[in-house]
Amino acid sequence: MTLLAAAGTEPEPFHPPSLADFFPPVILFAEPTIPWFDGESPIFGINRIILVRLLAAAVLILVFVLGTRKLRLIPTRGQSLIEMGLGFVRDGIAIDLLGEKDGKRFLPLITTIFFMVLAMNLTGIIPGLNIAGTSVIGVPLVLALVAYIAFIYAGIKKHPGAFFKNALFPPGVPKALYVIVTPIEVLSTFILRPITLTLRLMMNLLVGHLMLVLFFAATHFFLLSAGGLFPLLSVGTLAFGFAFTVFELLVSVLQAYVFAILTTVYIQLALAEEH
Template sequence: MSIHVASLIAKAAESDGGGFHPPSITDFFPPVFFEGTVFAFSRINLIQILATAVLVILFVVGTRRMKIVPTRFQSVVEMGLDFVRVNIAHDLLGRKDGNRFLPILTTLFFMILFMNLTGIIPGLNIAGTSVIAVPLLLALVSYVTFIYAGVKKSPGNFFRNALMPPGLPWFLYILIIPLEFLSTFIIRPVTLTLRLLMNMIVGHLMLVLFFSATQFFLFTLSGFWSVLGVGTLAFGFVFTLFELLVGFLQAYVFTILTAVYIQLAVAEEH
């Protein structure tokens, strides 16, 4: 665990009566620079920059001098790119539209994946997507791409078809139009944002809770309670592996939903 998480664990075990008090959400984002100002730069901002830098470096190095017979590193990079291209872009959008929107889908997937995985990396231990700014920005990118794709495909009919499904009696549109507007243009970006944000926050809270409880049972209570400490430690490691899966799934779900929205926008009826 990182020094930061270790300090949270120590803080969690402190109290007047020696009781267990888990850390609050406000303990996870200590400022690093410009504390007390509107320009406060927190530890999680450093992690976001680090994850972005590592991602850019990996892809620049992996694609700079590509060979017909790839090296192992080039093969890994190509496998990652092919996963998004084949299983998301081409599978949902077809080859033509898939290639058009492949850059943005690839960027979404790997940016979310790398920032999610910082939550389980020793020394970092918090996901770059666990503050609302990043999920909200990515959801807005997805939202704007969806609208752009629809307007580009059918400049005059996109919004009409999105809000007024054909074949319904005219009086039903009084009810359908507000519902479709709410569902298509409001709920979609909100759910994209909250799904990613909540999963990463809850995952981090659970990990800190398990390891805080381990510290408390083993070193504060000790004795018989150490058995519970071993249990919470085991749960912590198991949940760490689970968070690895969740980090990948959240990147996949966010990207595939974006592709689904684009597919709906470019469908022939629009």
């Protein structure tokens, strides 16, 4: 995406961001491959986005290991930040929605989802990384499936033998209406939930990346390649770029919160007594 304008050469045209940004070439382990619909696909291929994900996971693990290795009665600033984050997930999401007993039971899962999504969202605004690990479907889909499995597990554990029956055939509904109600329940409860969890997270970060690249690539183009009075426009695009970076920071936190709280709500619905 970088534009270079060398002295004495024709200025390069502006290259807007595209979906190709999310399918970078394989850097490591290009072999072995397996047949795929568009040719050969590496089995263990690692590209830039995979490296960003691995880096985010490594940093997250390192922060929590170092931050909780020597806990003090009077916490340091780092320990205070970690305790504040963990407390927010514990009290503001898990226990608040599930109660003390079930909140503590599902707390490890909800905490992992929140901080994993947050860490991989934030890579989209870190210089040098510049792409969110959640902007490609793999991670959002895996996390959505984990949330879906937790929802099914909680329901079966709480209401063995009755969970699916009550979910598909809600009590109190006239039997004649089950022809309409049951397909709607199948679609909304067991199909659309993981799909919407996946797409909500992925599309927010995908669009955010495209917008940031658009603003900063336009700034580079106007300043170094366009000539004439166009460099004046770079002031506006640069300002929009920084403003949208702050907005993306808020979106990163908000989407981590939304994903964690929806996972908790689904578990709460599975545990509800009416099931």
